Amino acid sequence: MAALFPAESSSPGVLSPGLSATWTQLEGWAAPLPDRINGPASAQATLRLFGQSEASVRVTLYRDHHAWCPYCQKVWLWLEEKRIPYRVRKVTMVCYGQKESWYRQLVPSGMLPALELDGQLITESDRILLALEAAFGPLRFAMEAPEVLPLRRLERLLFRAWCQWLCVPHRGPSAETQAAQDFDRMAAAMAEVLGANPGPFLLGEISSADLVFVPYVERMGASLAYYKGYLLRRRHAAIDRWFRALEERPAYLATQSDFHTHAHDLPPQMGGCYADGSPLQRQLAQRIDHGPWPIGAPGEDDPETSQAESPDGVAVALARVLRHRRTLVARYGDAGDADSFDKALRCTLTLLSRGTACPPPAGTAAGLRSLAQRISVPRDMPLHAARRVRQALLQTAALDPVAAAAPGHPLPLQHRRDQDPQPFLVASREQA
């Protein structure tokens, strides 16, 4: 049995092929904690000051733990773009677990987002933005400016056309084609507005109008690639240009998810997402789930992002996994044999950070594959880091000496309680 397990390396920086690094070595290679309070925006931040004093904070944003709620993303982006100091309190969405009772006392419906401004509680994302505009001024154009109102209506029409295409099951090919054309026409209407401006944004420079479109257009791009084989950014150059301009902005990068996360979080939220089963759709879905990433053909633009990985991408990915390593071992390992998954995770991180392949203990492939399917962007880490971690998990699983092909636990379609944040929160409190 011992021969199946990689030995542990004892030297601080050098690894022989097949050896797994120790936790101490891995910690030495991880990126240091970033300055979440005054540095670039981050999904993990709970206080943002933008160089101001803590006493200046007038705003608390209540948003979901999962960093998935589209209405929360809109408000979150607005605060970041305007550089308004704020606190974050995170709440569980019903789809992921039990809603916190303290939040139900504050907001009986349990709906997110909510925001406290100078002690006043406000719900409904558009009402929140109006209140923020009244207190801090608009983000270039106000939500009710005559330039913005027709764009907000266009966003709703685009949203409806997306739902009609994505979320209606079992219709014939001609109705499917019609729904695709209807969506494409609405996307073309957005592209036309973008094309009418000299700048890349809807009204030239970034404004509240763009923030209204961001959350769902991001979800449209991801879900239509996965379920319909339709690449929104390739199809509409002006929308690609808009995303490229957004991806130059640290505020957007911190809130941006990826195709994999959205493709699997949307079905329970939307009441189902339906694949068209075309060869292109199946090929893209396979790549989104199993890589390799980026999912485009070599030499083509990456359909998910225009941003190259940062030089410390691997060290960031490593730091994010290390933060939760004990909880990950407890959740994805075999209850009676935590040691095996501990080693499997170290093998994965050794491959990730040193490029040294390391066979995991026998029988750990299913846990590694389950974890690969549950890395969530931006909740856990940024897009490029998630690709690295998923790839290392899948490559390590394939080296399992007895169960190399074992599949991971399937992702649920009706809920995502497999993503319950509670165990991670308990562990974070214990570490603090």
Ligand SMILES: N[C@@H](CCC(=O)N[C@@H](CS)C(=O)NCC(=O)O)C(=O)O
């Ligand atoms: N019209 C509301 C919609 C908010 C909404 O639908 N929020 C969802 C999350 S995206 C929610 O909180 N659902 C309850 C839950 O999932 O726990 C707004 O604009 O704020």
